[in-house]
Amino acid sequence: MHDFIQHIINGISLGSIYALIALGYTMVYGILKMINFAHSDVYMVGAFAAYFAARLLNIENNPGILTLVILLIVSMVSCSLLGLAIERLAYRPLRGAPKLNILITAIGVSLFLQFGGQLVFGADPKVFPDVMKDFVLFNIGPVELKSFDVTVLVVSIIAMFGLQFLIYNTKLGRAMRAVSANASVASLLGVNPDRIIAFTFIVGSSLAGIGSVLVGMKYPKIEPLMGMMIGLKAFVAAVLGGIGNVRGAVLGALIMGLSEEMVVAYLSSTYRDALAFGILIVILIFKPAGLLGKYTVEKV
Amino acid sequence: MHFLKKPLLSFLGLCVLGFLFDIGLDAYYQLIILFILVNCLMAMSLNLINGYTGQFSLGHAGFMAIGAYFSAYANTHWDILPPTVQFLEYFIYALCGGALAAAAGFLVGLPSLRLKGDYLAIVTLGFGEIIRVALLNMDFLGGPRGYANIPGFGSFLFSFIFASVWIVICFFTIWRVMHSTFGRGFLSVREDEIAAESMGINTTRMKVRAFVLSSFFAGVAGSLFAHFTNFINPSSFTFLQSVNAVIMVVLGGMGSMTGVIVAAALVTILPEALRPLQELTGVDLRMIIYSLSLVLVMILRPKGLFGDMELSDVWRKYVRRSA
Numbered sequence: 001m002h003d004f005i006q007h008i009i010n011g012i013s014l015g016s017i018y019a020l021i022a023l024g025y026t027m028v029y030g031i032l033k034m035i036n037f038a039h040s041d042v043y044m045v046g047a048f049a050a051y052f053a054a055r056l057l058n059i060e061n062n063p064g065i066l067t068l069v070i071l072l073i074v075s076m077v078s079c080s081l082l083g084l085a086i087e088r089l090a091y092r093p094l095r096g097a098p099k100l101n102i103l104i105t106a107i108g109v110s111l112f113l114q115f116g117g118q119l120v121f122g123a124d125p126k127v128f129p130d131v132m133k134d135f136v137l138f139n140i141g142p143v144e145l146k147s148f149d150v151t152v153l154v155v156s157i158i159a160m161f162g163l164q165f166l167i168y169n170t171k172l173g174r175a176m177r178a179v180s181a182n183a184s185v186a187s188l189l190g191v192n193p194d195r196i197i198a199f200t201f202i203v204g205s206s207l208a209g210i211g212s213v214l215v216g217m218k219y220p221k222i223e224p225l226m227g228m229m230i231g232l233k234a235f236v237a238a239v240l241g242g243i244g245n246v247r248g249a250v251l252g253a254l255i256m257g258l259s260e261e262m263v264v265a266y267l268s269s270t271y272r273d274a275l276a277f278g279i280l281i282v283i284l285i286f287k288p289a290g291l292l293g294k295y296t297v298e299k300v
Numbered sequence: 301m302h303f304l305k306k307p308l309l310s311f312l313g314l315c316v317l318g319f320l321f322d323i324g325l326d327a328y329y330q331l332i333i334l335f336i337l338v339n340c341l342m343a344m345s346l347n348l349i350n351g352y353t354g355q356f357s358l359g360h361a362g363f364m365a366i367g368a369y370f371s372a373y374a375n376t377h378w379d380i381l382p383p384t385v386q387f388l389e390y391f392i393y394a395l396c397g398g399a400l401a402a403a404a405g406f407l408v409g410l411p412s413l414r415l416k417g418d419y420l421a422i423v424t425l426g427f428g429e430i431i432r433v434a435l436l437n438m439d440f441l442g443g444p445r446g447y448a449n450i451p452g453f454g455s456f457l458f459s460f461i462f463a464s465v466w467i468v469i470c471f472f473t474i475w476r477v478m479h480s481t482f483g484r485g486f487l488s489v490r491e492d493e494i495a496a497e498s499m500g501i502n503t504t505r506m507k508v509r510a511f512v513l514s515s516f517f518a519g520v521a522g523s524l525f526a527h528f529t530n531f532i533n534p535s536s537f538t539f540l541q542s543v544n545a546v547i548m549v550v551l552g553g554m555g556s557m558t559g560v561i562v563a564a565a566l567v568t569i570l571p572e573a574l575r576p577l578q579e580l581t582g583v584d585l586r587m588i589i590y591s592l593s594l595v596l597v598m599i600l601r602p603k604g605l606f607g608d609m610e611l612s613d614v615w616r617k618y619v620r621r622s623a
Binding site: 103236 | 543
């Protein structure tokens, strides 16, 4: 029984990381109706930015809250700059192009970042700096609540509530929702869609930046191809919950995190990567728009 | 270009070409040529889904894996014919591998082809990954160690001719299908799904048909691949392999048979040509160049290098006219 509770704690911690990355996918999809395949590689670059920043500032052996904050900021800033650059150079020239072309461009950008990353950072894995000390915060019987899990959870909850506030309680958020509903009408009403889209990329990418530091803290091995699998899973989580829906992304990510943890614990770890897609396929067959998504009928 | 329309003639032409390659080239180049043939088959089959039907599949490596593993297993374990006609056995097993892949394509296609665009892409990707993970867990197929000592054809000429047979079959099947009423259905799904539906075309059925035919040839390509390399393992059939096929289709022009063949040859030769540069810098430049060209082609020539023109159209338009 306590094993089970321990797995639930781990699963929630994993799920909240997926949620941070899934939110980036879902935001871009909500506004541009495209899968930003490069999002997972923006996340990878964020991890490397944090790694190099820690070495440059000499705080790699200096774990603490301050280190965490510095690394989070560095990684968020570099991710959002990269996201902005990708949007400007690759996606904006294709605005209005057929969906297939945009999808292929996104895959191209993703591959470029992966293999460009191997060229720049080297293909060998690197060890992420110590961000915080991992210790048992408290335990109820044999169930341990570790400081890593709590930090991950706290940071992601803050980020998600921040996002919720941004989207529903600010002027910018209202503009984002307007562009998402209908970009041309929004532009008639004085919203500049290009600027709002760029802003969406900044927000989504900085969430990926937060995710990268949290993952680096939990699994301290980073390499240029690390984004591929976690990105796919986060994307699956976003689709699972209904892509374009913020709450759906969080729900999907939690489902993914929990089920993955359970499969590894009770079945076999080799099936972990197949599981994500298995769940996705089953859900899409029964609910083609995801769990919380609305099914829209195409009009002529 | 007229001779391309006649299957037997083009097959004989390929045989002559194979004979020339056999005496003229060393083993390294010969292997590259065999890979070009495999990739042509992959690209042509994906073109049917991607180019002609306008659906986006990212799971082609999975179908290729099915064909490859079936063929490898069958050829090492089952002897159904006497040794004198053993070449027929290869053919039969390639056919069966293709049929198995087609069955998988049917199973994948039936539920998932009701989805559109991005969703379909991600579901097919998921199926590709599931097949790969399943292979990793199948011990009788070698699991992660892979499958070694797959019997090959011995000589280059024979391998080349065997692949040519399949290339010709694939090319002319798709060519004929696309020039029939049946194929118009595929095109109508690509052009406008809603309009096609209102004209009484069952779009899901059309997509499933395209999927089945396409995965059949992907399975055959896998079977050829297994015999040419003599060794396969699940990591030969990853997401990257699917993307590779997509790159060929996109570069060649979505909806152009000959364009796709040209692109498949280019994409296979390019990494080998870049090898000296790669040794100089010590990194895999191939994928960087691929990905950059993918983005640039999408921005500058959104329909691919050939668009939906065939090589013969290009010939007529640019070469004949100037003469």
